[in-house]
Amino acid sequence: MGSKSRSRRDLLKGGALAAGAVAAGTTVDSLTSITPASAQTPAGAAPELPSYAANSAPQIPVSPDLVSYGARSHYVKSVRIQEDGRAPGVLARYNDFGLTLHIQTPLQDSIGTIQASSLHYCATTKGSFVPDIDPDHHKLMIDGLVDRPRIFSMADLKRFPSVTRFHFVECIANSANITHKTVQQTHGTCSNAEWTGVLLSTLLKECGLQEKATWFVAEGAEEVKGASTLPINKAMNDVIVAYGMNGEPLRPQQGFPVRLIVPGFEGIFNIKWLQHIKVVDQYQLNMNDFGHLRREETTASLGYTWGPKSIITFPSGTQKLPEHGWYEITGLAWSGNGAVRKVEVSTDNGQTWHEAELKGIPLPKAHTRFGYMWKWEGEECVIMSRTTDETGVIQPTRQEVAKALGVPYAPNFRPPGTNNSIMPWKIAKDGSVSNGIV
Numbered sequence: 001m002g003s004k005s006r007s008r009r010d011l012l013k014g015g016a017l018a019a020g021a022v023a024a025g026t027t028v029d030s031l032t033s034i035t036p037a038s039a040q041t042p043a044g045a046a047p048e049l050p051s052y053a054a055n056s057a058p059q060i061p062v063s064p065d066l067v068s069y070g071a072r073s074h075y076v077k078s079v080r081i082q083e084d085g086r087a088p089g090v091l092a093r094y095n096d097f098g099l100t101l102h103i104q105t106p107l108q109d110s111i112g113t114i115q116a117s118s119l120h121y122c123a124t125t126k127g128s129f130v131p132d133i134d135p136d137h138h139k140l141m142i143d144g145l146v147d148r149p150r151i152f153s154m155a156d157l158k159r160f161p162s163v164t165r166f167h168f169v170e171c172i173a174n175s176a177n178i179t180h181k182t183v184q185q186t187h188g189t190c191s192n193a194e195w196t197g198v199l200l201s202t203l204l205k206e207c208g209l210q211e212k213a214t215w216f217v218a219e220g221a222e223e224v225k226g227a228s229t230l231p232i233n234k235a236m237n238d239v240i241v242a243y244g245m246n247g248e249p250l251r252p253q254q255g256f257p258v259r260l261i262v263p264g265f266e267g268i269f270n271i272k273w274l275q276h277i278k279v280v281d282q283y284q285l286n287m288n289d290f291g292h293l294r295r296e297e298t299t300a301s302l303g304y305t306w307g308p309k310s311i312i313t314f315p316s317g318t319q320k321l322p323e324h325g326w327y328e329i330t331g332l333a334w335s336g337n338g339a340v341r342k343v344e345v346s347t348d349n350g351q352t353w354h355e356a357e358l359k360g361i362p363l364p365k366a367h368t369r370f371g372y373m374w375k376w377e378g379e380e381c382v383i384m385s386r387t388t389d390e391t392g393v394i395q396p397t398r399q400e401v402a403k404a405l406g407v408p409y410a411p412n413f414r415p416p417g418t419n420n421s422i423m424p425w426k427i428a429k430d431g432s433v434s435n436g437i438v
């Protein structure tokens with residue numbers, strides 16, 4: 001090794017790499033130990049970097065389409081998939097993409113915390129077609145137990161003070177297919193985005209909420225009118241009537257032109273193509289409530305919130321570690337109770353836990369990316385992560401959930417409501433990763 005490359009190594013050792021590793025609670029011996037052999041510059045040799053000079057190498061032609069609306073590189077292949085049925089390989093109820101059903105986001109390829117709008121998961125409870133709504137003609141009616149029933153146009157909604165917040169949306173069906181192979185199949189019915197809109201509390205104050213109000217029913221504009229009943233205190237807390245997503249209007253599959261974002265609650269409450277909000281004084285069973293949620297009024301709203309949850313996205317099911325050495329175990333953590341306080345990673349099947357580095361400031365009811373630097377020596381092992389949220393609640397193991405419910409534990413155990421249990425991934429001696437439950 002020439003002195004030039006050694007000094008570069010020392011610089012990196014004392015600098016960015018070492019700092020990152022210390023934050024993650026590990027030590028890095030040298031650059032060689034963390035950098036794959038294939039990525040190192042041979043000593044003394046001038047680096048050969050490909051050139052993309054005009055006329056001599058591939059170029060992306062500038063088309064009017066690319067001028068008006070950009071596109072990702074054709075080298076990037078990550079795509080959503082239609083959710084499998086409960087048995088692997090069996091497609092869920094509606095197998096026509098014209099009818100939206102459960103479409104899962106490719107979490108294994110996710111970067112950072114925001115899901116690109118084109119890759120956001122998508123769910124429609126009763127398999128209706130996506131309505132093609134002209135925003136200039138769309139109306140949102142608020143009536144029921146209010147002093148001044150109102151009908152708002154999209155332009156009306158945009159005249160109120162707006163909020164812009166990051167929140168996850170997660171279908172109750174997420175983690176239902178917990179024994180499937182990939183993280184997209186087991187956890188891909190959850191995404192995080194930046195939502196912009198007006199707080200529902202602002203609109204309800206405008207309409208004059210009456211004292212008897214205890215619940216509200218929110219209804220979509222589509223054929224089957226997805227509707228849910230929600231507690232009025234949630235409406236007055238942090239529910240958003242959202243028209244913006246990731247810097248542009250909502251996508252049709254996400255409820256264009258306007259939807260509810262109900263932070264931390266089960267996905268089904270985030271009513272898309274929002275058309276009608278009726279304020280009422282008793283719990284009502286609607287299309288989405290019936291057969292999906294607990295039907296007993298006093299306990300109904302208690303089970304609406306997602307507990308602390310996390311999932312390792314790399315390395316995850318069907319991926320492969322190419323060689324021994326350093327890797328960043330990374331994934332997403334969130335909680336419907338508030339912000340993530342701590343994420344821990346175990347590489348020995350839950351016997352010992354190490355605090356992971358949180359990437360950025362954890363936001364309430366939103367995804368937080370975590371990372372943990374780990375040196376894999378080729379041993380067979382089980383890796384997993386767990387979240388503690390700001391209320392102090394810790395993500396449970398699957399066995400703990402079964403015990404709390406008083407049912408015997410089996411690998412295919414599925415809790416009846418929200419499933420926020422710890423997900424293990426198994427790493428074999430050859431580096432291949434598989435579902436750690438089965």
Ligand SMILES: Nc1nc2c(c(=O)[nH]1)N[C@H]1C(S)=C(S)[C@@H](COP(=O)(O)O)O[C@H]1N2
Pocket residue numbers: 120121122123124125126127169170171172219220221222225226227253254255266267268269270271272273
């Ligand atoms: N109008 C309407 N809103 C709806 C639904 C629906 O079927 N109709 N599905 C709900 C369900 S089950 C979920 S999980 C979320 C999914 O939101 P997304 O498709 O933007 O990911 O929307 C909810 N909002």
Ligand SMILES: [Mo]
Pocket residue numbers: 123170171172173267268
């Ligand atoms: Mo859902």
